[in-house]
Amino acid sequence: MTDRRKFSREKCEIDIIYFCNQTEHKAKICNISRGGIYLESDYYLEPGSDILIKVADNSLETYQIGVIDGGHRGEVLWCKEVTKNDGEPIYGAGISFAIVCDKCGETFSHNEIRKTDSFLLLCLECFKQMKVLSDGGKIKESLEKHLIGNVC
Numbered sequence: 001m002t003d004r005r006k007f008s009r010e011k012c013e014i015d016i017i018y019f020c021n022q023t024e025h026k027a028k029i030c031n032i033s034r035g036g037i038y039l040e041s042d043y044y045l046e047p048g049s050d051i052l053i054k055v056a057d058n059s060l061e062t063y064q065i066g067v068i069d070g071g072h073r074g075e076v077l078w079c080k081e082v083t084k085n086d087g088e089p090i091y092g093a094g095i096s097f098a099i100v101c102d103k104c105g106e107t108f109s110h111n112e113i114r115k116t117d118s119f120l121l122l123c124l125e126c127f128k129q130m131k132v133l134s135d136g137g138k139i140k141e142s143l144e145k146h147l148i149g150n151v152c
């Protein structure tokens with residue numbers, strides 16, 4: 001199923017510019033999944049801070065990461081030092097973006113989104129509804145099939 005692969009974690013190497021605390025830095029995206037990226041930068045990124053990422057092409061948009069203010073607005077989830085061969089300190093950081101719910105189409109922050117067994121991303125409200133439906137397993141299955149069909 002190609003639609004699942006489209007949103008699975010993929011290795012890549014994309015040069016970006018990001019703005020964090022009003023300063024501009026260069027970084028490299030090493031990993032993309034729907035709703036989040038992993039990047040490496042020469043600077044420490046404070047977890048919890050807002051970040052605006054600018055990419056030269058539309059490589060993030062293909063992952064349904066929305067554009068606001070000419071860039072991608074996200075939040076730093078975590079940051080840690082990663083060792084490199086040449087000894088220079090490099091920081092790896094996980095960034096999350098707002099995610100569009102597969103069912104209602106509204107945009108939510110990462111902590112309001114839940115992932116179902118069949119890789120759908122749903123807001124808490126839709127997730128709750130889906131849970132109610134799961135009592136009648138067949139309905140849930142057909143609804144998820146329907147939604148996955150919409151995704152690709």
Ligand SMILES: [Zn+2]
Nearest residue numbers: 101104123126
């Ligand atoms: Zn929803």
